Amino acid sequence: MADLIRLGSPTPRPLRFLLPGTTTRFRGGGLLVELQTARLTAQLRPTKVVTYRQREPDHPFLDDLLRTEPAPGEVLWIVSWGFDVPRLLRRLRGRPVAYHAHSSGYGFDLPPGIPVLAVSRNTLGYWGDRSPRSPLALVPNALEPMWLERGARPGHGAVAAPGTRRPIDVLVQRRKSSAYVLHQLVPALRARGLRVEVQSGWVEDLVDLFNSATVVLYDSADYWRGRGVSEGFGLPPLEALACGCVVFSSLNHALADTLDPGVLGHQIGAGSLEADLERIAAALADPEAWCADPQALAVLLEGCSERALLERWSAALAAIDGHWDRLAAGAPPLQAPATWRLRWGQRLERGLRLLSRHVPGGTG
Template sequence: MAPALVRFLVPGTSARFWCGGLSVEQQTARLVENLCPTELVTYRERSVDHPYLDDCLRQDRPDAQVLWVVSWGFDVPGLIHRLKGRRVAYHAHSSQYGFGLPPGVPVLAVSRNTMGYWGDKAPRNPLILVPNALDQTWLDRGDRSVGQRRPIDVLVQARKSSPYVLEQLVPALRQAGLVVEVQAGWVDDLVDLFNRSTVYLYDSAEYWRGRGVTEGFGLPPLEALACGCVVFSSLNHALADHGDPGHTVHQIGCGRLQFDLERIKAAVAVPQRWRPAGDRLEALLRECSEAALLERWRDAFAHLDALEAASGPSLSSPPTWRLRLQQRLVRLQRVVNRLPGWPSR
């Protein structure tokens, strides 16, 4: 049974907050509305279209039938503290922000990578996998045919791309005579841009490593696959969830520049040999569809309801420092036991 109301917290919805995380929360709220009423609630800026967190906390009593979903990186600990006494879940995208979670707060992880992170850091908290979904637009308009040659040989989106791709690989591809589009600004029709491209390059590993957090899910390679592109991608973090080198995608920056160059040229010349097998691709896209995600949320709510019905305190795990101290003490005791004259045990 779904909650009576699910409130997805976002800092705001204006252009100042536009990013993948906001888009995903908006999409998820729209999908979950098929199961129960949902609201986007803002907490940094007021909006005429959405409730404001301070107003909700002042006006509403805690209600176990209302589920509050927090997601926004560094804001998560403060939001959970403000929502103390209310039913809260963490919709976890990127990881490695460094904070911990109180016992009992469920983690709704968008990738296996993120779920594994919290499975290590908070192993007694409820963990549920609810991957992000491709917007239906990509599946409705994505061109997965292998017909006529496309006007753009190689598409690169400048944001998140590595210096290697922008400063070494792109010039080498252009010198080889390929038509390379580096998209840096706003595009009115991104689906059309992908549909006009043969190869798509995505190399975000250094971008995220420099920021100290992870690639939460990695929708662009999936969007490119939905449009029939051959995808060369890094395999960092959540990209490894659906990036299977040589089967769904091909590794970018694989050992040597010349190796990348030759493989991309070959993919542009004969893309059908480099695309995923049709049945493999369709199975992957079905798994990432909104319909599949909706069923996962339905199962998640059933799991959370069963958890709420169970009595007793929430389980917790010792902090890492204590576990490491215990291991050091165990090793120290072993050394002491070997000392001459020390009674063995």
């Protein structure tokens, strides 16, 4: 990141984070992350949240800004909302824009020169393959301070004191949970007399809820496979780790970025129901032996702190400003060859090699 900063110091552009709306109609992980990111970047440069589907009294509306914003190149627009991205990029053509990429797999391609701010290595790799000539940066989601300040981290009471027990043995959040967890594993755990809580609906204090649980189960693989897109980051297991919980999780998509099995967490659905029951029972009997490795967890949590993410955003935004300044000065954006062209070119090359082997005087 430091290398990006040394390349120059272009004039920082104010930021405009585009969201369809900010009310409960749009509530979800993507909305919360974008609002948190806008709050973070406001410490670096002027930042506004802009809505484009519904008008809200506290935020400007995209249609109005496109008519009233001064020069098209004076602000940097941040788009993020999945299937809306291609349409928004068309509307913002000719203006500096970057794609804050969470889930991958939506199927669209980016126009040449559009930078990507990926929240996970999984998503970074997806766009590194699909858009290899675009400026790419890794800016993971940040854990809000409440998780690091109140979470029971290693060295800060990560597990309950000997002889004490957290009130919830096993915590499951219903949303995104697989049918296997809800209809097979949870009943089997309860049949063993374990205190299992399946949380659904709104919770006022999630930190307190996670701090009340010994084991947290998170299995989103079926949820995302059914939707055809990826787990963009996977905050719940990270939040549970910050609270000193033993985490059993699926390892799909971005979850594999952080959950090193046996070091930071444990795989759920590891071959058989009996295997899960045995391992969860062992974790409840000796949570300290099953908790995340303290050193590995400390590194992970530090990397997801808002302080660390501010540094990443500062460097990435400086690089993107420089990129758009060069394009505005006339530098053409690099373009990757179309996939069909690469495949046909490679087939032609193989065909010519085979042909040369059967032609007199050929070099095969």
